[in-house]
Amino acid sequence: MIEIVQLVKNYKSTPALRGIDLTVTRGELFAYLGPNGAGKTTTIRILTGLARLTAGRAMLNGHDIITDSLAAKKQFGLVPQHINLDHELTVSENLRIHGWLHHLPGRNIRSRIDQLLDYIGLSDQRQTLVKHLSGGMKRRLMIARALMHEPQILFLDEPSVGLDANIRRRVWALIKKIQQQGVTIFLTTHYIEEAEFLADRVAFIDHGQIVALDTPQNLMAGLGSWALDQFAAEQMQSLYFHSQPEAKQYAADYHNGFTLRRVNLEDAFLALTGKKVA
Amino acid sequence: MIRGWAAVYLRELLILRRRLSRLLATWAVSPLLYLIAFGYAVGRTIAIKEHSYLEFLVPGLVAMVSMTQAFAIGSEINIARFYWHIFEEFQAAPISHAAYVLGEVLAGMTRALLAAGVILILGALFGVLLCYNLYFWLALLLNSLVFASLAVAVAMLVESHADQAMLNSLIITPMAFLGGTFFPVGNLPGWAQKALYLLPLTHAAEALRTAAFGTRPPASAYLILAGLGGLTFLLAILTVNRARN
Numbered sequence: 001m002i003e004i005v006q007l008v009k010n011y012k013s014t015p016a017l018r019g020i021d022l023t024v025t026r027g028e029l030f031a032y033l034g035p036n037g038a039g040k041t042t043t044i045r046i047l048t049g050l051a052r053l054t055a056g057r058a059m060l061n062g063h064d065i066i067t068d069s070l071a072a073k074k075q076f077g078l079v080p081q082h083i084n085l086d087h088e089l090t091v092s093e094n095l096r097i098h099g100w101l102h103h104l105p106g107r108n109i110r111s112r113i114d115q116l117l118d119y120i121g122l123s124d125q126r127q128t129l130v131k132h133l134s135g136g137m138k139r140r141l142m143i144a145r146a147l148m149h150e151p152q153i154l155f156l157d158e159p160s161v162g163l164d165a166n167i168r169r170r171v172w173a174l175i176k177k178i179q180q181q182g183v184t185i186f187l188t189t190h191y192i193e194e195a196e197f198l199a200d201r202v203a204f205i206d207h208g209q210i211v212a213l214d215t216p217q218n219l220m221a222g223l224g225s226w227a228l229d230q231f232a233a234e235q236m237q238s239l240y241f242h243s244q245p246e247a248k249q250y251a252a253d254y255h256n257g258f259t260l261r262r263v264n265l266e267d268a269f270l271a272l273t274g275k276k277v278a
Numbered sequence: 279m280i281r282g283w284a285a286v287y288l289r290e291l292l293i294l295r296r297r298l299s300r301l302l303a304t305w306a307v308s309p310l311l312y313l314i315a316f317g318y319a320v321g322r323t324i325a326i327k328e329h330s331y332l333e334f335l336v337p338g339l340v341a342m343v344s345m346t347q348a349f350a351i352g353s354e355i356n357i358a359r360f361y362w363h364i365f366e367e368f369q370a371a372p373i374s375h376a377a378y379v380l381g382e383v384l385a386g387m388t389r390a391l392l393a394a395g396v397i398l399i400l401g402a403l404f405g406v407l408l409c410y411n412l413y414f415w416l417a418l419l420l421n422s423l424v425f426a427s428l429a430v431a432v433a434m435l436v437e438s439h440a441d442q443a444m445l446n447s448l449i450i451t452p453m454a455f456l457g458g459t460f461f462p463v464g465n466l467p468g469w470a471q472k473a474l475y476l477l478p479l480t481h482a483a484e485a486l487r488t489a490a491f492g493t494r495p496p497a498s499a500y501l502i503l504a505g506l507g508g509l510t511f512l513l514a515i516l517t518v519n520r521a522r523n
Contacts, residue, residue: 048370052522073372084363086289088296097292100285101371 001026002047002153002186007056009042009208016042018208019056024186024201026152029179031199032188033265039208040188041081044157047186048078060153074102076153077146081161083138087131091122091141094130095148102149109148116144120174136167143174147183154178156187160194172198192266202265206273219268227267228258238267282373286381290354294389305347305393306400309339313404316460326462329491333408336401337490338459341421341483343397344390345457348422349450351386352429356442359433359521375518379430383511386426387419394418413489420503421482427510434517458483478506 002024009017017039024030032040045051047058049069058065063072085094092113099109117123120140130138139159146154159175160168168191175198179185189195195202196216203213212219224240226247231237240263241247251258294301313335321331359365368378398410436442457479463471474480481499488495 050366050369050522070372070374073370076370078366078370080363080366082363084366086293086364087362088293093292097285097289098367098371100288101282101367101373103281103372 001059001061001184002030003059004043004047005057007043007046007058008054009039009046009051010054016208017046017054020205020208020210022203022210022213024184026184027179027182029175029185029198029200030187031195031202032186032205033190033192033195033202033269034188034205035190038205040190040205041157042208043205044078044080044155044186044188048076048155049073074149075151076155077149077151078155079139079142079146079157079159081157083135083142085130085138085141085145088129090127090129091117091133092126094141095145098145098148104149112148112150116147119147119177120144136163136170139163139167139171140174143171143178147178151183153184153186156185158188158190160189160191168194192264192269196265204269204272211272212268216265219265220263223263223267223271225263227261227263229261230258238270240267282371282377283380283384285371285373286368286378287384290351290382290385291388293354294385301389302392302396305343305396309343309397309400312339312460313400317404330406332401332404332406333491334462334487335460336397336404336406336408337414337487338483339397339401340394340418341457341479341486342454342459343393344418344422345425345479345482346450346454347393348386348390348425349429349446350389351382351426352433353442353446354385355382355430355433356436356439360439365521369522375515378518379427379511379514382430383423383426383514386429387422390422390426391418408490409492411489411492413495414486416500417482417485417489417495417503420500420507421478421486423507424478424482424503424510427507427514430514431510431517434514434521453477453479456480458487478503 002022004020004022007017007020008015020039020043032043034040042051046053047060047065049065053066060072060075063075065072086097089097095113095116096109099112104112113126117126120143122137122141122144125133125137130141133141143159156175160171163171172194175185175187187198199216201214202216202219204211204219224242226241226244228239228241228247228251229236230239239250241250244260247260251260313332317332317335321335324331326334355365432445433442436445456474457477458474459479463474463480463484466474481502485495485499485503
């Protein structure tokens with residue numbers, strides 16, 4: 001469980017987080033959605049001890065991240081946005097070091113490496129140097145590394161950024177599989193479809209503040225189910241409808257070049273903030 | 279179960295093992311050039327007290343190389359922090375700042391000892407066999423401790439690779455040449471001696487040379503190095519927290 005109370009972060013005089021309040025329940029897959037610079041990564045960096053908070057407090061499974069930081073750090077695994085593996089070491093050595101850092105006994109480390117490499121489909125790459133892996137393999141290895149010590153919370157910061165569509169879907173499947181094992185997942189993304197596909201609940205963050213928080217269905221429900229996009233006056237405009245026939249009728253009446261599609265989280269974000277996520 | 283400091287240290291050893299052949303070759307090049315140019319060519323006709331210049335030079339090179347290699351751990355940390363972002367793996371792990379610093383300092387000291395070993399082997403190939411007793415190794419360890427700890431502190435304080443390189447040029451390179459490596463500090467005017475004795479390397483070079491010549495080095499050198507080692511180690515622990523942005 002993740003509890004965040006009035007979390008504030010200022011970089012010198014620039015506010016990055018302006019009082020975040022949030023609770024993520026055990027076993028939930030929670031997505032933090034917002035444009036670049038909204039404060040997504042800053043929140044994760046504070047929760048995982050990579051950055052200091054300016055004010056407020058946060059607890060991971062009941063452990064305060066400041067006053068009980070070592071116990072709090074035992075609760076989570078972290079997959080940062082950038083690849084931060086040891087490129088000169090092998091796949092197996094990268095996992096072993098993580099096991100050492102989390103004080104796992106030697107025989108547990110060996111069996112856990114076998115188990116995880118099988119889990120992510122990299123068993124035959126055990127002795128491969130990380131620098132020889134593809135981007136998708138590195139991303140999966142980072143997820144495996146974060147799971148080495150069997151954390152109850154997994155922080156995923158833009159886990160599929162830079163991956164092609166095929167690999168991205170493999171990573172999503174892996175994330176779903178991890179959640180099914182009871183792990184609480186806190187995910188940041190600016191991919192709309194990623195949040196829609198994976199998340200139980202979504203928080204929209206903009207300028208360091210949460211502007212909406214609900215299930216993806218509820219966030220979109222207020223707008224309708226169908227959208228007509230039209231390029232007019234050098235801008236993309238969207239109109240929302242509750243039914244497909246209603247939208248089609250509107251498009252037929254005006255004979256303009258409309259594109260019909262389902263409403264998505266981007267529409268909900270746009271309606272709330274007046275701008276797009278990505 | 280492995281403790282936090284050992285995890286950090288073992289990671290550095292795994293990387294060191296993978297690079298060892300390249301590193302050994304790198305560690306041998308500069309000292310070999312110094313031994314040939316200063317020791318063999320220029321210093322062949324020079325004697326300092328009852329010792330040849332080559333005998334004088336080898337302990338000095340040990341002091342210098344143990345300093346540069348211990349301090350080089352700072353560049354490794356800097357790259358891990360700003361380029362590979364591996365430092366974040368340590369920041370997010372349930373280990374104390376002291377454990378992280380200890381692991382990195384031990385890694386720096388290990389590099390220093392290995393590089394010093396290369397000098398001693400090269401020295402032996404040039405016919406220099408001195409008295410490598412307990413005092414010698416203790417001075418070597420303390421010198422490595424001072425500069426490895428300083429390196430960790432500096433790596434936590436700097437904000438870029440460029441800053442790290444600048445500090446190497448401003449601190450380490452001048453000290454390498456002025457800290458009693460190539461010439462006897464005692465030959466200089468009083469004011470210059472006083473200035474050079476402010477450098478930890480001067481004390482390390484003196485202790486290493488005195489021990490290698492078979493006499494007992496001054497206790498003050500060990501006390502100064504141990505004190506500085508303790509201070510820089512403490513500074514390194516304090517700076518790790520500062521590295522969180």
